[in-house]
Amino acid sequence: VCVSAAVMQAIGVSPALGAFVAGVMLADSPYRHELEADIDPFRSILLGLFFLAVGMLLDVDVILAQPLFVASLALGLVAVKITVIFALGRFFGLKSKQSIIMAMLLSQGGEFAFVLFTAAQQALLIEPEAGSLFGAVVTLSMATTPFLMIIAGKLAARSGKEDVQLDDPALASQANVIIVGHGRFGQQVSQIMQAAGRSVTLIDINPQTIDLSSDFGFKVFYGDGTRVDLLKRAGGEDAQAIFFCIDDRYVTAESLIPVRETFPRTKLFVRAFDREQALKLMEDDGISIMREVFESSIRMSADALKYFGTDREVILDIISEFRRRDRSRLKAQFNSGDMHAGTRHSFGGDDSDDYLITQD
Incomplete structure (x- = not known):
């Protein structure tokens, strides 16, 4: 900010304009x-x-x-x-x-x-x-x-039926778990946590999502759950885990550093939009990552193999091998910084290892 202000003053423009420009740039940074x-x-x-x-x-x-x-x-x-x-x-x-x-x-x-x-x-x-x-x-x-x-x-x-009640997370009771994002991903996580007897605080920044959730009896608090001050008001310091279930591919390990430093005893679970975001989140080994379509694609494939008459043990063997190869490829991509690394671990690629399980 100081450098930007000094540069603006040197070229004959107000230093306040330089500080303003620097502030705008930092506001969009990690x-x-x-x-x-x-x-x-x-x-x-x-x-x-x-x-x-x-x-x-x-x-x-x-x-x-x-x-x-x-x-x-x-x-x-x-x-x-x-x-x-x-x-x-x-x-x-x-x-x-x-x-x-x-x-x-x-x-x-x-x-x-x-x-x-x-x-x-x-x-x-x-x-x-x-x-x-x-x-x-x-x-x-x-x-x-x-x-x-x-x-x-x-x-x-003066809220009528069409208005959304947007309450601050400070009004929430202390919960074991904070879930940021109550969309199609966060809804499943919240229900499983509650089924396990965990108290949950739900946060979302989309008023339409909050309104729709209230129609089904779920209380969702309003706010940007990636902000440290809001998580403090929601009781993040005493929560056992914070789930980031938001559909935001720009959430990275670097952007979550303030959250990790402010709540060192709280476990972070993050939904990754795709493989590229997962690699960025892997920079912090304390973050638990789940690619949003990974498990569902495995489950669909398993159901298809079952329909084709494939033996259950063979299905489990194929899925186990796929998981192993995927982990190896992900590790190779992370270590090299190259998305093309580890191609030989993929099924069906030009450089892939031969692997085929057939039923007797």
Whole structure:
């Protein structure tokens, strides 16, 4: 961040823009969860400093000179943003209530406006008086946020049949197991855990999944289960295991480092989308990995061989050999970093070993 800010300043651009660009890049990196966990203890202090800085930028004389004009501009800014964001929400398929709530929460002017106004003044694009006026308008629009949040909260509280109850995992009772993702994979895991007498906390980030689960009597809490702070609220420190059953092929051993470090006594089980993701997860031997279609494909093949009249012992022998070869190939791919490694362990490949079991 410091380097990015320094580079921007060196080329004559605001250092704040450099910090902003660096922040956007880090937000999409594998380190985002660790950064979030590191910054979380200082979040309140940083927010306080930010609002203190905003207050210091406010030119009170501009407001006192023409209060109605400034207030009208601020309200106009908020009204225009609410209209535009509401229309965008409806265009992208959100319901009217969801769109208006989102529009209210995002209606204020952005803090980056102060950076732009300062840069525009330095470039002689606007007069200092205009910069002060624009800054006052943005500041007043920010002051409407608490009131709009109250209104949005009341709208959200009026939940009808069509609304989804999105509860924070902090409301969950302490459970032995936390399952992140209650889709087609997580549902099976949760039922088996409960059948074994394990208490389960279910978390999902998809409101539609939460709504559908509630129709079948399952309480699913809302949130991004890959975030350390959310897992803490869900009781991750005292859970025996956390299952990551989400359909996300970008979950890797590296992205789960913050979770491993925060909950060292908790066992992690991760659903792998495919072989490539499984190799990335194998970098941490403390993570238990399950490829989502691996066992089901074996079971289907076994059922087919049974239908063909293959002897049960022969079926078990074939499956055992397939598992052994698959483990060997996976190990060769992991050690070499080459997806083509270990091809000879596959059945049917050009370089594969001869292996054939026939019934007597």
